[in-house]
Amino acid sequence: MSDTAHGIGGLTFDASKRDWPPEAGVAIALVLITAAFEILGRMLYGESFLFNTREGVEGLFNTQRLQVIILQVSIIGIISLGVTQVILTGGIDLSSGSVVAMTAMIAMSFAQVGDINGIPNSRAVFFDSGWVNLPVILPVLIALAVGLCAGLVNGAFVAYTGIPPFIATLGMMVAARGAAQWWTAGQPVSFPTESYAAIGGGMMPVAIFVGLAILFHLILKYTVYGKHTYAIGSNEAAARMSGINVRRHKLMVYAMAGLLTGIAALVLSSKNLTAQSGMGLMYELDAIAMAVIGGISLQGGRGSVLGTVLGALIFGVIISGFTFLKLDAYYQEMVKGTIIVGAVILDQWRQNRVAKKM
Amino acid sequence: MSDIQTNISAADVNHVDGHPGKVILRTEGLTKHYGGVHALVDCDFEIRKGEHVAIMGDNGAGKSTFVRQITAVEQKTSGKIWFDGAYRDFGGPLEAREAGIETVFQNLALADHLDVPDNLFLGREKVLFNLGPFSILDYKGMREATLRGLEKTGVKIPNINNTIQYMSGGQRQCVAIARTATFHSKLTIMDEPTAALGVQETAQVENIIRTLKEQGEPLILISHNMRQVMELCDRIVVWRRGRVCANLNVAETTGEEVVAYITGAKTQAQYSSAA
């Protein structure tokens, strides 16, 4: 048989000279950006970004900051796990932010308490029907179902009508926002039950994000679903000719993205203890940005969940870093925009470079 | 359906060349228009079990179009297809493949960002446990089968776990051929399989084709290589401007005659509409 572990036909292959995985580049970027904030902080304010410098406090790192960095990106990070899969197939999902609002409004209205300190909570959406103090499983299932349905509608349009994903999900973006307002005629939904509030309490969002990231890392790498997701993004015609049911698979991928968006809505409304029709604004763009910064190619077929997680961390570091350096939020947005474009350029440059080497 | 049934038995009686096997694939009036382009017109074609049939014709004659219609990669404009004794109207490539048609497409149908085993098993991955779409991939099993399959093509690939993106035309072609050779089928179709290959690789692929012949597996071979066709096939069907213009037994024809049909200098009487 073959004379090396990988090769065939007498060609040798030096495994030690293999190209670095693209995630390595993202990880290096993360380290460099963090180091930049560390250095700037020490120069400008004599403070450390990452390390613990407070008297009488144990520990090497500034754990509080580390927690904030990851906590503030974990909810959009959950969305980004779904968006990653959509982009891997060569698609895009612009509806996530609106679907978060719609899902949160609907789910939360089934999670309200009946009375606040003994006073009847008559502003609860279903107060008159008596649907208050419901077991938490109900709003949870409703959130998953609403998110899933939104994803299925997106997927059905993309897969079976041939309209571009950009347009199909743009439609959902507008419609879901409308549905979020219509549900309560624009009124916010507040006062969830204790068990509902626990879903997004404390570091729970981080735990859910990390858990889901590990799950989808495994799914994309080790299952047929994952393989077909990459294959469709890499060459849709070839995938179809090879007998992959491309339409059904796209439907599944968009449904999966919807489901993850539903989970994000659950966590977000629980964490905020309220749901409003305006919530989740621009989340879709942040989620796409995390994926793109993490090395997911907008042309499809390339990237990984690990990359997206690193992309989310870069995002978190930048937001915290700007607050730390006491810079205005405007700059944050401008730098975020620059980084997104930079990541896309870098992706194309990387493609060209590899092509030249061959 | 009743006239369809009759047509099958008719097909079994009226064979053109006296080949003994049963008809594995038959088309009648197969036609494909791309808007105003009549790429394939009224095509009657037949291949029997164990038979190796070559399709020849100039570029643009409609050979690949024919392949795309019988494998249901595209939906035909009109016409009928029988496969393996039954009238079939495949809804898509998966159905054709499941029915037993293995194809090396001219564009190879490979996914650039996947590695060699992934491409070989694309659409029918080996799995460790069946969990529907979330079945766990058997990477090891696919690797080993890939090495065995590629061995037969004589290709040289330094690392089969690299993405195929930057592989040479010949390497890619061998991956596509190994894919058909790895799965047993009732009919194999190869659309210009050796077009990008070197001398040694071509010889290996021709050996694969000879093995198919020995095993009695039917093959449709599309090729411009006269020597190859004369050596490997029983029959040559010549295509011209979307129509069949000749159906020749290799034993009873010469290279010059085939060329005359390809260029349009000659047309067989029964195909006079193609003239």
Ligand SMILES: Nc1ncnc2c1ncn2[C@@H]1O[C@H](COP(=O)(O)OP(=O)(O)O)[C@@H](O)[C@H]1O
């Ligand atoms: N998708 C398409 N749209 C329009 N015209 C096409 C398409 N595919 C093939 N054709 C045309 O059909 C004709 C036959 O093409 P093809 O079957 O690829 O020829 P070949 O015999 O070289 O394989 C050509 O004129 C080609 O330009």
Ligand SMILES: [Mg+2]
């Ligand atoms: Mg062709």
